[in-house]
Amino acid sequence: MLISRKLYSTAINFIKRITTYEDNQARDKLRRARVPELPNNYLRLDRTSLYHLAANLPTTVSRLTISRHLYKLRNFGTASAIVKTLDFSTLAPKDAIFVIQCLASSNAGVEADYKLQSLFRGCNFSFSENLIPTLCERIRFSGLAVDQKLEILRKLSHDIPQFPYTVAREAINWCDYTVKTQAGISCNVLDYVHENTSLKFFFRAIPHLKFSGHHELVAGKLQDFYQCGHSGDFSLISALAEHVPDWLNDNDAIRSVRSRPPTSSHNTRFARPPAEN
Secondary structure, X not given: OOOOHHHHHHHHHHHHHXXXXXXXXXXXXXXXXXXXXXXXXXXXXXXXXXXXXXXXXXXXXXXXXXXXXXXXXOOHHHHHHHXXXXXXXXXXXXXXXXXXXXXXXXXXXXXXXXXXXXXXXXXXXXXXXXXXXXXXXXXXHOOOOHHHHHHHHHHHHHOHHHOOOOHHHHHHXXXXXXXXXXXXXOOOHHHHHHHOOOHHHHHHHHHHHHHOOOHHHHHHHHHHHHHOOOOOOHHHHHHHHHHOOHHHHHOHHHHOOOOOOXXXXXXXXXXXXXXXX
């Protein structure tokens, strides 16, 4: 029988957790190698001890390392208190964005908005491709006025020719769309979908497309993505199962995936009975 959707999702999430754990372990080892002044047991210290440790450390890198650790533990207040001791104007773009995110997650939202604006006051700002999505999230969730958010996005869009890929452009366009819709500004999601052709962008747009009544377009585009080289994408197969359930019955490659019969605890809504001989 077909693997139940719940069992499939559980397996994928487990693999992601293992991969994330291994990546975090590798990053921790690299971090300790780069910041030798940190004690080996700093990860076991409580937030008060970490705050005092950071206050006595001489380098920005070590303080950022401790604040990132506290942020992961959701100790936003202590992490924010540490990053406030840093000279924001000397930080690399990646670290500056983290400081803004850290402040916004605590009770320092106004300061976070001020620092966000300061990134764009000069004309020499530049961000690498991989930083643009995170920066757009900070713009979207900031407390700035809508006009201020859209102005910052226009500045980013003006700087976009330096980016060789579509990741940055699509992040900016999606942020532009969500800012406008949340503010009640009329805009057509189809215009954004036609301009941004990646699968990731389309996934984001699916709820908005279906809300606007474009159910057939969603079904058609998902099947087009599958036929155009994305057949191995688990997220796409999951989306097809959710939005085009009949597609599972008509696809020979998916029907060939066999497994033991799901137990009663699994969701069998998408399971197909065995074929008769």
